[in-house]
Amino acid sequence: MLGKRYVEAAIAQHPDIDFEVRWRPFLLNPSASKTGVNKREMYMQKFGAARVAQMVPMMVGKFNDVGIKYSLGGQTGSTVDSHRLATYAYQQGGVEMQNKLMEEMFMNYFSQEQFLGDPAVLKAAAAKVGLEGADAIIDDPSALLEEVENELSTHARGISGVPHFYVDNKYSISGAQPTEVFQDLFAQIAEE
Numbered sequence: 001m002l003g004k005r006y007v008e009a010a011i012a013q014h015p016d017i018d019f020e021v022r023w024r025p026f027l028l029n030p031s032a033s034k035t036g037v038n039k040r041e042m043y044m045q046k047f048g049a050a051r052v053a054q055m056v057p058m059m060v061g062k063f064n065d066v067g068i069k070y071s072l073g074g075q076t077g078s079t080v081d082s083h084r085l086a087t088y089a090y091q092q093g094g095v096e097m098q099n100k101l102m103e104e105m106f107m108n109y110f111s112q113e114q115f116l117g118d119p120a121v122l123k124a125a126a127a128k129v130g131l132e133g134a135d136a137i138i139d140d141p142s143a144l145l146e147e148v149e150n151e152l153s154t155h156a157r158g159i160s161g162v163p164h165f166y167v168d169n170k171y172s173i174s175g176a177q178p179t180e181v182f183q184d185l186f187a188q189i190a191e192e
Helices: 002-012 039-047 049-065 080-110 119-129 134-139 145-155 179-191
Strands: 164-167 171-174
Touching: 002 080, 002 179, 039 049, 080 119, 080 134, 080 145, 119 134, 164 179, 171 179
Parallel strands: none
Antiparallel strands: 164 171
């Protein structure tokens, strides 16, 4: 969510460049629970209590800076179904529809404590952005799974975290880098 906000702010500073933001799948934890686990507890197990105690106020501040309430509440787990839905959004409405859906799912997860493995959450997100026919995709666990797996094998090589941005098929930016990092790269591309 932060990376999305930062890159969007940089894009807004460069009306002279045509941008197309396409969301591709990446699984931070391919063996994550399909039914979900407590997000805070998972972070505590993964990073330890001291690091989480440092991380949460920093994240709250960064999210506040971009006008979003951050919460570590709710559940986390497998994101395969959300990736299948994002793939469907792209097929049905291109980058615009996919971006609307991603915005809604990010808000669900980071701010509203919703679990993106919950079919009801995904259906509500799809309905909110006007993505018709999504229920059938969500209800069929094999729908678009091959497409997601192909995307993962094609585009996820060498990536170890999210967000990860490929720009102009030549440049790679890893992490939620500040807007200035994107602005500098876009300025460099504009001069090429």
